[in-house]
Amino acid sequence: MGAMTLITVAPTGAETAKADAPALPVTLEELVQTAKECEAAGAAVIHVHIRDDAARPTLDLARLRDTVQALREATGLIVQLSTGGAVTDPYEDRLRVLEAAPDGCSLTCGTVNFGDDVFMNPWSFMVELYRRTQELEIVPEFELFDLGQVAALNRLLDKHGAPYGGHVHCDLVMGVPGGMPGDTRSLVAAVEALPAGASWSATGVGRTSLPVMYAALSAGGHLRVGMEDTLTYAKGKPVRSNAELVERAAAVARFAQRPPLDPSEAREFLGIKP
Ligand code: KMH
Numbered sequence: 001m002g003a004m005t006l007i008t009v010a011p012t013g014a015e016t017a018k019a020d021a022p023a024l025p026v027t028l029e030e031l032v033q034t035a036k037e038c039e040a041a042g043a044a045v046i047h048v049h050i051r052d053d054a055a056r057p058t059l060d061l062a063r064l065r066d067t068v069q070a071l072r073e074a075t076g077l078i079v080q081l082s083t084g085g086a087v088t089d090p091y092e093d094r095l096r097v098l099e100a101a102p103d104g105c106s107l108t109c110g111t112v113n114f115g116d117d118v119f120m121n122p123w124s125f126m127v128e129l130y131r132r133t134q135e136l137e138i139v140p141e142f143e144l145f146d147l148g149q150v151a152a153l154n155r156l157l158d159k160h161g162a163p164y165g166g167h168v169h170c171d172l173v174m175g176v177p178g179g180m181p182g183d184t185r186s187l188v189a190a191v192e193a194l195p196a197g198a199s200w201s202a203t204g205v206g207r208t209s210l211p212v213m214y215a216a217l218s219a220g221g222h223l224r225v226g227m228e229d230t231l232t233y234a235k236g237k238p239v240r241s242n243a244e245l246v247e248r249a250a251a252v253a254r255f256a257q258r259p260p261l262d263p264s265e266a267r268e269f270l271g272i273k274p
């Protein structure tokens, strides 16, 4: 699928307050509506964080199950649940996310400074999460915030074998304060260190969104966009909807002669059950 582009939308995240970004989807209804719009705009995967009734991040299992079911009923999108959660979430809650039986999940390959906080992913947690994805037949996407995490991914695969589905797909999360910068030379360094045969997406946080998008497309990678990562569409222009970020990514991908994969093509590509 080298000539096509997998587009993932990350619509909500755990860091932004609804009050600071009114377009952020925080209720199930808002999330489902966003998902439908983003699928129509060219997304194939949705990376999901959910909120509670007060719009605070939560990993409540019943809510996660309802979310997976509602997204499946309303869209064909591949549902990828975040196991990163918020920086304050306990490991047990993050592991339990898999019991909501998503198609896929994120799996971050190491601890990283995260602005003023620390996003904790010690080796023992990574291994436990990885084993559970293999047992429960959930396809992991390896989140890589810095070059050391690429080395940790290689070590994980060496010691614990292939992921469920047999294909390794990674996401370079660039431009987080404390992680690798969102620039072309960092992207190339990370891509060169990836496991042989792996596919990869990239997302640039904040103002690195567009430079990383162009660098990823030119280097043969795929794209992740969304309000989890970017709240400004252009200088002085807040993002009005996740769909406008997906529309732009799809347009740039088409312009690069790499049109978006639809969800069923993406399922095959990623080794996810039909
Ligand atoms: N919210 C960050 C602390 C993931 O979804 O797996 C972690 C994160 C990564 O967003």
Ligand code: ZN
Pocket: 010, 013, 047, 049, 082, 084, 085, 106, 228
């Ligand atoms: Zn996330």
